[in-house]
Amino acid sequence: MHTMNLSPDQQFSLDQTLGCGxxxxxDKTDAGWWYGVVGRHVIKIRQDSRKLTFEGASVPFIxxxxxxxxxxxxxxxxxxxxxxxxxxxxxxxxxxxxxxxxWECLIxxxxxxxxxxxxxxxxxxxxxxxxxxxxxxxxxxxxSFPEPSAITCSGGKALAECRLGYRTPYVFNxxxxxxxxxxxxxxxxSMAFEAARxxxxxxxxxxxxxxxxxxxxxxxxxxAFPVDVWIRRIMQQHYIRNLSITSGLTGREYDCIRxxxxxxxxxxxxxxxEYLYAAxx
DNA sequence: ATCCAGGAAAACG
DNA sequence: CGTTTTCATGGA
Numbered sequence: 001m002h003t004m005n006l007s008p009d010q011q012f013s014l015d016q017t018l019g020c021g022x023x024x025x026x027d028k029t030d031a032g033w034w035y036g037v038v039g040r041h042v043i044k045i046r047q048d049s050r051k052l053t054f055e056g057a058s059v060p061f062i063x064x065x066x067x068x069x070x071x072x073x074x075x076x077x078x079x080x081x082x083x084x085x086x087x088x089x090x091x092x093x094x095x096x097x098x099x100x101x102x103w104e105c106l107i108x109x110x111x112x113x114x115x116x117x118x119x120x121x122x123x124x125x126x127x128x129x130x131x132x133x134x135x136x137x138x139x140x141x142x143x144s145f146p147e148p149s150a151i152t153c154s155g156g157k158a159l160a161e162c163r164l165g166y167r168t169p170y171v172f173n174x175x176x177x178x179x180x181x182x183x184x185x186x187x188x189x190s191m192a193f194e195a196a197r198x199x200x201x202x203x204x205x206x207x208x209x210x211x212x213x214x215x216x217x218x219x220x221x222x223x224a225f226p227v228d229v230w231i232r233r234i235m236q237q238h239y240i241r242n243l244s245i246t247s248g249l250t251g252r253e254y255d256c257i258r259x260x261x262x263x264x265x266x267x268x269x270x271x272x273x274e275y276l277y278a279a280x281x
Numbered sequence: 282a283t284c285c286a287g288g289a290a291a292a293c294g
Numbered sequence: 295c296g297t298t299t300t301c302a303t304g305g306a
Contacts, residue, residue, distance in 0.1 A: 021287070022287095064286060080295085109287080109288095110289095112286095112288080113286095113287085113288035113289060114285090114286065114287095114288050114289080114302090114303095115286055115287080115288085115302095115303080115304090116285080116286035116287080116304090116305080117286085117287070117304085118286095118304090119286075119303070119304065119305085120286095120287080136290080163302085163303070163304090164302080164303085164305095165301075165302030165303050166289090166290090166300085166301040166302050166303090167289095167301095167302080167303095168302090170289080170290095174285055199301095201299095204289095204290090205288090205289065205290085206289080207289045207290085208286075208288090208289090209287070209289085210286060210287090210289080213287070226287070227287090228286090228287035228288080229285090229286075229287075229288090230287070249288080250296075250297065250298095251296075251297090252296075252297095277287075283306105284295105284301100284306085285304105285305090285306085286303100286304095286305090286306105288298085288301105289300105289301090290300085290301085291298105291299085291300075291301095292297105292298085292299070292300085293296105293297080293298070294295100294296095294297085294298095
């Protein structure tokens with residue numbers, strides 16, 4: 001068991017961070033412990049005011065994973081450009097963007113399309129159960145998220161049982177296309193934002209929204225501003241008055257919204273997106 | 282039954 | 295080229 005004390009000027013809320021919908025494999029018990037599978041390990045963690053208590057990971061790993069090395073206060077000052085975002089920031093104090101495992105994040109957001117968070121969580125869990133490695137922790141079974149080869153080797157038969165609907169071929173095709181995770185990660189990491197975005201969108205099942213989420217939540221490209229139905233509503237009501245009223249979000253509308261956000265909130269507009277999303281209710 | 286959910290691909294003018 | 299339709303699933 002490790003402990004870690006957060007400095008007074010180091011804002012962090014474990015509940016906001018794990019509960020805001022950016023990540024899908026964490027659960028909180030009634031006793032106040034969060035359990036999550038990250039990589040090959042189960043992590044158990046809790047927060048008591050300024051103290052973090054955890055096992056299954058080292059202090060440097062936790063620091064990296066929860067972006068505790070970043071000066072959140074400074075980032076929030078740069079995006080705090082109007083009363084509406086200011087209120088969202090105050091309501092979601094301590095929310096940080098997680099550095100998610102990249103491949104898992106990619107599949108997660110391929111599975112997220114036209115769906116809701118409980119359903120996405122179930123899909124990721126099912127894929128892990130089908131193809132992942134079993135991990136026993138405190139007598140309970142958990143499953144790591146599988147490598148691409150584990151999914152492609154089955155020839156797609158087992159994937160069809162994961163209830164992904166029309167997303168099944170997207171996941172399979174993308175697993176085939178990625179092949180080597182390390183190489184893929186390095187390629188995307190080395191690219192500038194727009195180029196990386198175009199590269200991700202070549203993958204099956206990856207459109208503008210999924211690409212932006214992966215760039216923001218896994219590659220730390222904070223210029224990304226994912227636009228889902230909620231963000232679109234918020235931007236429409238509070239920021240951009242005259243958007244055309246079509247049922248689906250067209251490519252031009254998406255670009256209009258994300259470019260406005262990049263201008264208005266600045267280079268950390270991705271943080272603004274997550275605060276707006278988390279404060280939506 | 283109808284609508285909705287952190288959309289994307291295919292089909293269509 | 296931009297715009298509409300289709301897609302599978304489960305919960306409300």
